Amino acid sequence: MKLVSYLTAQGNDQLAFYHEGYLYNTDTVHPDLPGSMGLFLHYWSDVITTAQEVNAAIVAGKITTASGLPLANAKLLSPVPFPTSCRDGYAFRQHVAAARRNRGVPMIPEFDQYPIFYFTNHNSIQGPGPIRCMPDHFEKLDFELEAAIVVCKNG
Structure with a gap:
């Protein structure tokens, strides 16, 4: 379906x-x-x-x-046009390590011990179509493939 x-x-x-x-x-x-x-x-x-x-x-x-x-x-539109929440998981170790290295901080050992996620801006979810960026955003543009999982239960 x-x-x-x-x-x-x-x-x-x-x-x-x-x-x-x-x-x-x-x-x-x-x-x-x-x-x-x-x-x-x-x-x-x-x-x-x-x-x-x-x-x-x-x-x-x-x-x-x-x-x-x-x-x-x-x-x-985006599959869920007005999501009430959005969490992004740290799943790609090399990406996390590179981001931390770029900020001058060591890799966190918890990455290998627990599933790690953070709350991200649920208002930034978009459907297919043009992506509008301000000119200075093109200096360090980073696109990622994201997959959505919708959990349909309370708790």
């Missing part, structure tokens, strides 16, 4: 299933599904089974492309 968020013509974020080049609005294909990723994650345990059933119907062709929106006609 692939879920995406996109910008509607009215300027709202909309949750949709993605399948073979088409987006299917969750709340249009089934009345019990929420229309935003935030609500989907909040009510995860209540909606996941229905979402899986609807996704299977889309894949099987029981819900046709007539109900969908071509991906080419949509502006994708």
Whole structure:
């Protein structure tokens, strides 16, 4: 199952299933599904089974492309448009060691003993598209590949 968020013509974020080049609005294909990723994650345990059933119907062709929106006609947002929190894990040892060396501090032994993460700016999450930078930001530009994991439970 692939879920995406996109910008509607009215300027709202909309949750949709993605399948073979088409987006299917969750709340249009089934009345019990929420229309935003935030609500989907909040009510995860209540909606996941229905979402899986609807996704299977889309894949099987029981819900046709007539109900969908071509991906080419949509502006994708970040998968979770308004995340409440974001943590970044220190997973690549060489990167951490180089960053600490550049700051003139020794490598921390805890890196090898515990999973380490830090809270990062949850407002900086973006979807696909142009990345806007100020000219002086290009002097030391560092891009990283990031993967997201969404945990849908309290605690």
